[in-house]
Amino acid sequence: MRVCILGAGGLGSVIGGYLAETGVDTTLIARPAHADAVNRDGLRIEGVRGEHHVRDNLSAVSNPADAKGEFDYMILATKAKDSETALASADCLKDRLKTVCSVQNNIVKEGILAEWIGDPAKVMGASAIEGGTLEAPGFVKNHVTVPTTAYFGELDGTVSPRAQALADAFNKAGLGAKAVDCIQQVLWEKLAQICNASAWSVSTLAGNDDLTFVDGMTLREGAEHYVAISRELLAVYSALGYEPQNFYAPLSRLKDVYECKTDDEAVQLLLGFGERMKAQGYAGRTSMHDDVVRGKKTEVDYIVKPFVDKGRELGIPVPTVTAAYRIIKVLDHYLD
Numbered sequence: 001m002r003v004c005i006l007g008a009g010g011l012g013s014v015i016g017g018y019l020a021e022t023g024v025d026t027t028l029i030a031r032p033a034h035a036d037a038v039n040r041d042g043l044r045i046e047g048v049r050g051e052h053h054v055r056d057n058l059s060a061v062s063n064p065a066d067a068k069g070e071f072d073y074m075i076l077a078t079k080a081k082d083s084e085t086a087l088a089s090a091d092c093l094k095d096r097l098k099t100v101c102s103v104q105n106n107i108v109k110e111g112i113l114a115e116w117i118g119d120p121a122k123v124m125g126a127s128a129i130e131g132g133t134l135e136a137p138g139f140v141k142n143h144v145t146v147p148t149t150a151y152f153g154e155l156d157g158t159v160s161p162r163a164q165a166l167a168d169a170f171n172k173a174g175l176g177a178k179a180v181d182c183i184q185q186v187l188w189e190k191l192a193q194i195c196n197a198s199a200w201s202v203s204t205l206a207g208n209d210d211l212t213f214v215d216g217m218t219l220r221e222g223a224e225h226y227v228a229i230s231r232e233l234l235a236v237y238s239a240l241g242y243e244p245q246n247f248y249a250p251l252s253r254l255k256d257v258y259e260c261k262t263d264d265e266a267v268q269l270l271l272g273f274g275e276r277m278k279a280q281g282y283a284g285r286t287s288m289h290d291d292v293v294r295g296k297k298t299e300v301d302y303i304v305k306p307f308v309d310k311g312r313e314l315g316i317p318v319p320t321v322t323a324a325y326r327i328i329k330v331l332d333h334y335l336d
Contacts, residue, residue: 001169002071004029004093006064007078007086010132011103013140015075017043018173020058027067028060029090035060037138047131047142049174064090073166075126076102076113080302083109087116094118099162101126101152105194105287106302107187110155120155124163125183127151127190129248130175131284143284146248148176153183185242191306192233193252198288199304199324200226205285206292206331212283217274220267225320227266230257232318236307239314288328297335300328 001024005012008028020026020043028038042055061067074097078086083104094117101124102109114120128151131144150170152163163179170177180186197213204222205211216222234244234254244255253273260266291298304325311318 001025001165002069003073003075004067004071006074006076006090007082008060009077010134010140011130012075012077013043013134014045014130014132014142015077015175017045017052017054017058018175019169020056021052021054022173023057024169026058028058029064029067030060030062032062033137034134035062041138044139045142048145049142065092067093070096070098072098074100076100076104076109078104080104080106080109080299081297083112097122099124103128105191105299107191107306123155125153125155125187127183127186129190129251146251148178148247150175150177151180151183151186151247152177153180155183157181186247188237188240188242189244189247189254191303192237193248193254195303195307196226196229196233196254198286199321199328200229201286201289202292202331203324203327205289209293212285214274214278214282217270218278220271223267223270223274226270227257227263228320229324230254230266232311232321233307234258235316236311236314236318239316292331292335295335298328298332300325300332304328
């Protein structure tokens with residue numbers, strides 16, 4: 001199997017590094033400094049799976065034109081806002097790709113890929129939640145994972161050999177994966193989960209750069225705000241014909257909130273979740289919260305706005321989500 005990762009920063013390098021370690025011929029398409037370091041010294045990964053130093057089966061380029069040969073899969077791993085630029089730079093690869101997919105946090109990525117490559121049959125649905133940050137050229141941290149961290153499936157609701165093959169490769173690499181016949185639901189539930197955490201964390205915590213997820217989740221007012229956002233997202237998600245499955249348990253709490261009979265029960269559930277994270281020493285932030293802290297433009301229009309728009313389309317009130325969206329858009333206006 002040959003795989004290339006377009007936009008191999010933190011997440012893309014984590015995925016690519018683990019795949020290469022188990023024999024998958026992997027090419028990272030990354031920024032020049034990172035690509036140079038990987039080619040010179042290999043890729044170092046530290047985190048939840050221990051320490052890894054990957055040299056074999058791994059190469060890196062900064063220009064897609066320098067990627068050699070054909071690829072069974074191209075995985076798009078840039079920020080959603082960088083998709084257009086990244087894909088334009090990779091036009092030279094189109095005829096050398098058998099299948100393309102994306103692990104980005106949005107619901108439009110498959111359509112964007114289909115338009116780019118010109119053949120929807122080459123596009124496969126994919127969804128992943130795996131924490132990866134680029135700490136320095138050639139060095140990434142893998143700080144978050146879950147038992148099933150990736151899902152693959154066809155957009156027509158079938159499980160194909162190519163979806164199963166990529167899931168098998170991920171599993172061999174220690175990245176728990178499944179090939180499923182409900183990838184569209186996985187994509188919407190993942191977006192709801194990411195939207196819940198992102199809209200909540202930025203609208204709750206962004207006024208103090210020292211605050212992390214736990215600092216808000218262990219306060220009743222913070223848990224109440226989280227539940228209010230969850231209820232609105234679940235209303236939209238349910239109206240699409242889905243019932244929460246917690247695909248990314250134990251990080252996801254949508255199914256748990258959905259099954260609570262009262263808001264107070266849900267608040268108590270989340271307060272307990274926050275206390276357990278605190279006891280475990282968790283001090284993380286969502287990617288969107290990190291973007292605000294670092295002064296970078298967020299992906300609010302890809303992560304939060306779809307639920308504002310879908311709520312309006314379906315006639316479902318989402319006032320808390322809309323308020324959070326407005327708050328983040330104001331902050332976003334002043335970010336680079």
